[in-house]
Amino acid sequence: MSCDCNDKKVKLIGDNKTGFQTGNTEHTWDLQKLADSHKVLAEYKYELRPVHKGFAGRTLYIDLTSLQIKEIPVTEDMKKKFTGGRGFGLKMLWDTIKPETRWDSPENGLVLTAGPMAGSTQYPGFGKSLALSVSPSTDIICDSNAGGYFAPFMKFAGFDAVQIHGKATEDVVVLIDGEDGAVRIETAPFDETNSHMVAEQLTHYYAMEDTDRARQLVAVVAAGTGAENSFWGCLNISFYDIRRRVTRLKQHGRGGLGTVLRDKKIKAVVARTKPFDALTNNPVDPDKMADVSTRYHQEIRDLDKDQCNMRTVGTGHLVEIMDAYDLLPTENYRFGSHPKAFNLYSPHFYKLWTQVIPDGCWVGCTMACAKAVDGYTVMTGPYKGQKVTVDGPEYETLGCAANMSIWDPLWVLEFNFYCDTYGLDTISAGTAMAFYMEMYEYGILNKERCDGLELCFGNADAMMELLHKIAAGDKSEFMTAASRGARRMKDWLKTKNWGDAQLIEDTGMESKGLEYSEYVTKESLAMQGGYGLTLKGPQHDEAWLIFMDMVNNQIPTFADKAEALHYFPMWRTWFGLNGLCKLPWNDVEPTDNAQTDEPAKVPKHVQNYVDLQNAITGWNVDKEELILQSERCYNWQRAMAAWLGRGRRKDDWIPYRSMGPVTVLEYVSHQERYDKELVEKLGLDAKKVECMKVEDKIKVMYDYRQSQYQKLADAVYYRRGWTPNGVPTPQKMKSLGFGDETKMLAMLQQKIDEDDAAGLNVWVGEYADDEQPPSTDLKYWEKW
Amino acid sequence: MSIIVNTREMEYIPEETMTQLLKRMKYMFPLVVVKIDGVVIPRVEFPETTFPDGVNIEIIHLISGG
CATH class of the missing domain: 1.10.599.10 (Aldehyde Ferredoxin Oxidoreductase Protein, subunit A, domain 3)
Structure with missing residues (x-):
């Protein structure tokens, strides 16, 4: 069915009073109410044209304060100096921010980019987007990459990159619509905030018709309440999984870019494209691409199972390897292996993953390292009892569990699910929380100082409660420090004069304000x-x-x-x-x-x-x-x-x-x-x-x-x-x-x-x- | 009696195969290139490959991760 919303056609899916069923959960969103609430604050119409030799040939500039939307041509000089993707993002920020710009300055930009090779489907791994912004954690530019369908769809819709500056006065969705050549800023007062919900909701809302194929042509960028209330905000990039009939998520994890998104009051950036194929990226020499790619696909088919086994277990296979080489961080990087680490080895997750089939986050990827658990019943927090799909866990998330000395695969799924949907980077959150646990062990933190939480190594329940409190916006003194990461926690502990300042500096695993990822480096x-x-x-x-x-x-x-x-x-x-x-x-x-x-x-x-x-x-x-x-x-x-x-x-x-x-x-x-x-x-x-x-x-x-x-x-x-x-x-x-x-x-x-x-x-x-x-x-x- | 493995001196064990050496070293990473005195040994030959006292063995782990 469809309705008119602000004089534009919006397709609604299913019965708007009773909701619709996804692969896991029956949602009861009132899509009519959603459509009625989406007021168009600004619209920019643009000419649809094909990608040319990997480039859309223009970037998109949006200012949420002034509601200005414009396109900027990509020059040959820009390609020559900056190539594309992350390079374009740097140039776009250089041209628009100031030396004193910080993460929450109105002029700070959030840039999402697609490189010239992104969107090709012949060779594996050609769907990455690169996001950049001034980071809340580091006060410098952070770049972060993610899979999912957004970058290719943005390019197919007409833009090599989008930069978003300013701040909206109310929650908004930004739509880049490659169907009818329009960019819109729409109010979004009733849209969900947390990623697994809003991605699902907007995928259905913006799909041109009520079919899985149409939903596959929508990609959503979102964060969540955790991103709003911490410096660990990640950006989730969605892709609609036609086999699971559910919207899945990959993450721009590092540097708090989701925090920037929510600071701008953006609930989601959505790209919608027309149907595409292997030539939509319009390469100069498709035969050469096919030749190179065919040989590579054969390598994966023949060799992966005896090498890293990525198609079967993904990056999770690294847990047992890192444990064997004394590189798996345990107890806040004190040690590199643990007698209980086998509980997190990949065979345990192989049993949990459902539909264990080659599973990529962009079309044509035969490396297919993405993995997911369907029908996982959430054990805690606001979604307790609901069935959801959990992507991953990837090696880094498993490493975080090891670092907190938590050896329960189901807890890892719970942590992974909530970090994703709250828009939290598992690495930053996990590494920082492991540091808090060590501080608790030394008595520098204690139950009283932690608002009643007992943050002992291995206390899985307490760590989930800490995560929920942060995502809920608890602004106690401890939660405020904890939500801002290891660097700010160090400063807070030293200000309080709790414990040995050098010990605090030496054990909080951050540099530049960003938390470490999950490898022990002492001997290298x-x-x-x-x-x-x-x-x-x-x-x-x-x-x-x-x-x-x-x-x-x-x-x-x-x-x-x-x-x-x-x-x-x-x-x-x-x-x-x-x-x-x-x-x-x-x-x-x-x-x-x-x-x-x-x-x-x-x-x-x-x-x-x-x-x-x-x-x-x-x-x-x-x-x-x-x-x-x-x-x-x-x-x-x-x-x-x-x-x-x-x-x-x-x-x-x-x-x-x-x-x-x-x-x-x-x-x-x-x-x-x-x-x-x-x-x-x-x-x-x-x-x-x-x-x-x-x-x-x-x-x-x-x-x-x-x-x-x-x-x-x-x-x-x-x-x-x-x-x-x-x-x-x-x-x-x-x-x-x-x-x-x-x-x-x-x-x-x-x-x-x-x-x-x-x-x-x-x-x-x-x-x-x-x-x-x-x-x-x-x-x-x-x-x- | 000794051998050199990745520039470090190790005990030589007569009749030890390459597979057994990898196990002794706890080298379980699958993407390794093995050379004995500069000659590459194919992976399929690891179970049958033995080596004499005093050889220089390189067990190069290719970068992975991330």
Whole structure:
């Protein structure tokens, strides 16, 4: 049935008085009431036109304060400098925000982008969107990627990216309508807020007809009440699963981007597209795409089951591997394995997943690592007793459970469901909550200080209650601090003068204000850099070097590690420029990969990406140019961090828990390893070490490992062409093709001059007589 | 008697196969490239592959995660 709403046709699905049935739950929303309440605040009509060589050729600008909507052409210069996706997002923010802009400033922008390769269906993992904004956690730009259908649909509807500024005065939905060429801002007073509800509701509401096929052409971006009331807000990106007949969710998890969405009073951004096919992204050479893709699909079909088994268990297989390698964080990263960890191994979830079939989050993905539990009966909170579909859990969410020492698979599903629907990042929430638990164990927090909650490791009920209280907007002093994450909790505890301030700093696992993702890094200096010497904070999507460093011992010198911390972040950045998933790159490998010169880079797959970018865009790039594309974006983002007042060496510092043992318990748990290091690397006498108190050994190691990290930072900054204080130099930017970006170049020179005046442009590592810093010339770049 | 595994000295166990060595090292990650004195050993040959005292073995774990 249909009705008129503000003079536009809106299709309603089912009986508007009794609701409709999804795959799991019978909803009783009054869709007539919903339609009546959707008043159009602003509308912009645009010309529908096909995607051309992977680009829609324009971006969309929306200001919710002034209700201005306009389109902005994508120039060839923008493509050349910023490629697409995340690169476009950075440029759009650079042009519209100010150095003093913070996450809740009206001018802050939330940008959702699709790269030129996003929306292709031939090769796996080509449906990613990249979201960017000034983060509430870090005060700098955070980028975050997600699957789901939004980015391709936005592009098919006519836009390579959308940037949303300003704040609405009441809850709104933004619709990008590729059916009739219109963008609308509509009031949404009665729409649901939490993601599993609003995504389902709006998928039905905006589908052009009451069919599964029509629902597959709608994608929703949403957050939830948790995002409103914390700094951990994620953006959920929906896709309608025709087999389950339910709307599913993938997440832009990191950095609080969902918090920005709700601060702008946006309940959802919706993209609706016309039917599409393999050529809707309009590649220059579809035959080449088909050729490359067919070979790759065969690799997955033949090899995945004997390699990472992604199609069967997804990223969950990493739990047992990380546990075996002492890398699975348990009890707030104190340890890397646990006798009860087997309870979270993938076979337990294999039994829970329903319809265990290849299951992707974008069309054509044969890696198909998405997994879901249908008909899960919620055990707690506002949806208690309802049956829902839970996506995942992914490795990181399982790692959070391990970190809180909670070993119950059903609890993981509960935590995963509520984080998703409340619009909370499981990683940030889980890591921060593990820190609160350790503080509770030491008595720095206690039942009274935690509003009656007993946050002991393993107390699953208390952790769910904490999550519900945060999502409900509890504004007690403790809940306010807890909802803002590990960094703000550290500050709060120190302000209260509760406990040892250094212990608090050393054990709260955040850097730049963002919580760590779920890997123990104590024995891998390169991975410490992979978390600390990063753009947005400690997230594994820049570089994952633990095996290469700790297990393979392939990068023993600082220069080796710095080279890895140059190459791998550049390579992974490239996926974000193009709208791709990283997993198909190296979670399956060709049979002859071992015979190649650099098997860790999976050269055949790199060549696939070269061929595919050329086949889509018509460009003529090689693998070196792919890295250059990333290097431009990477340096621009770091430069923007400096512009926003951060992006220096002090901002790249990491808590000591990620460098080494903080407590006696941690040291003793690996005493043989640590004692050996004191003898072999620090040159202490073995007999003296035997007699030393553990506390004294910890202190010696504490100083040594922090010095090692500073030397690593020296080497990495030098390799990246940055100043010794971590600022990209104008000379570096010019070499990357930004010679005409005079505002950027002048800003960087000003920052460098300020650092000079403050005496900060110096190497900080303490070098022995037989060692040297990366360069004896502190202004080495000036000779370029 | 010893062998070198990923630059670290390990005890040599006569007649140990590559599969057994991986188990001893607790190396369960599936995407590994194994070289004995620079020669790549196909995965299917791990169960039958033995090696002499003093060899240099590289067990390269390819990056995954994330």
